[in-house]
Amino acid sequence: MKIFLWVADYSGCGYYRCLLPGAELAKRGHDVMADGSTVPKEVHSGECDVIVGQRVCNEGASVAWQKLARAGHTKLVFETDDLLTAVDPSNRIAHAFYDSEMVRRYRENLAVADVVTVTTERLAEHARELNPTAAIHVLPNQIPGWLLEHERPTSPDPDLVTIGWRGGLSHQRDFGELAKPLRAFLQHPLNRGVAEFHAMGAPYHERVASNHGRVRWTGWHESVADFLKAVDFDLTVIPLRPSTFNDAKSDLALLETAALGIPAIVSDTGPYTYSPGIGGPVAPAIRVGSNDWWQDPLRLLVHDTAYREQLGKEAREWAAGRTVEGNAWRWEEAYSS
Missing domain, CATH: 3.40.50.2000 (Glycogen Phosphorylase B;)
Incomplete structure (x- = not known):
């Protein structure tokens, strides 16, 4: 053709x-x-x-x-x-x-x-x-197949567990689902010096910054491939506010990080509640309902290294069917x- x-x-x-x-x-x-x-x-x-x-x-x-x-x-x-x-x-x-x-x-x-x-x-x-x-x-x-073999870069401080988010300014209300509990989590004495938040794309790190919480930001890259190669998250958070528009969205944010072997905490709505229209299993991730608190799954993935790595491995295996x-x-x- x-x-x-x-x-x-x-x-x-x-x-x-x-x-x-x-x-x-x-x-x-x-x-x-x-x-x-x-x-x-x-x-x-x-x-x-x-x-x-x-x-x-x-x-x-x-x-x-x-x-x-x-x-x-x-x-x-x-x-x-x-x-x-x-x-x-x-x-x-x-x-x-x-x-x-x-x-x-x-x-x-x-x-x-x-x-x-x-x-x-x-x-x-x-x-x-x-x-x-x-x-x-x-x-x-x-996703491009090479992503499944890509080794993520280490964060500037490898002793910290990096909680990551990526996206643009269109996610103002989506990020609002997460901002308050994430800020409280980063400020908690048990998490100081243990975890950091890394925003890629829009500067949403500003919404969770505090005197005690560690945050950083990376802006946009020249290409999608450059962005994917720069992701250094240990776990990712994908908040999504229930809406008609979001219910029709794709699962791309989860797919990209899953292919990198990064475990995810996602809102239990829209594309994260069902498998895509081609059959196959639902992506492995921790799902947070609209009335639930994000801090419990954050605490689990930040402090339980073995579980975090296992969930990341399962996510990458799932993403292998989506090249x-x-x-x-x-x-x-x-x-x-």
Whole structure:
């Protein structure tokens, strides 16, 4: 197949949803092109078998997408990895960006696609409502195989147990589920000099900093691969506030750290309550309910080294079934459906 990947960005979403599987499809002999700005002339002229549009909703891109749909000579695959019709107002930047006009175009563009690819079954249900005639494929995020063999770097102070979190500014309310108990945990006399908190991405370390709690921060990296190679967590915390938007999210945050052999404490909601829509077991992790306190599992993983290492080993074994090398056939099948 000759495939054109019309990516929305070159960060995490573009990497996992287009560039990573696209590179693997190229290894399988397909002719794969990718661009985040313009559609090449050869695509408009019908010389391409498949066009994958990642959450197409900008005004200019929508005009081109609808024109391609009317021409009908190329298969259109609409790719989306978030429920963009239900962005939480607390995520102010994204909520302002996905205004009523942007959402209208998003719906219209999804509705004319021949194939829709999503990350979760919840998103698939949404896609079926908007486009009942399209072939809908659940393609859970996958990790590059090298991650399973990667040896994590040590933290600046190897005597401390590093509690890690990664993500962007869109997780203000999600992190609010964790901030108070994590701050109290780090301040407790039994944990001083034993544990630290490391935020990667957005500077959420500021929300748990205190005179006695050890915190540090690492900003964004040039690429997803650079970020993954820099993760030095001994355990990770993944808070997620219950919401319609979060219920449709993927388990990527857990998958990345699991592949690195890092045990996780996660909110018992959204993607962390069920396995992805491809069967298989639920990821090994400690799950915290909305009315539970995070300090107990934190205490367990920080102070019980043997259990922490065992849970990390189980997580890595689970992640071994989620490599792009072993699952690229899912994209191949979706694009040829």
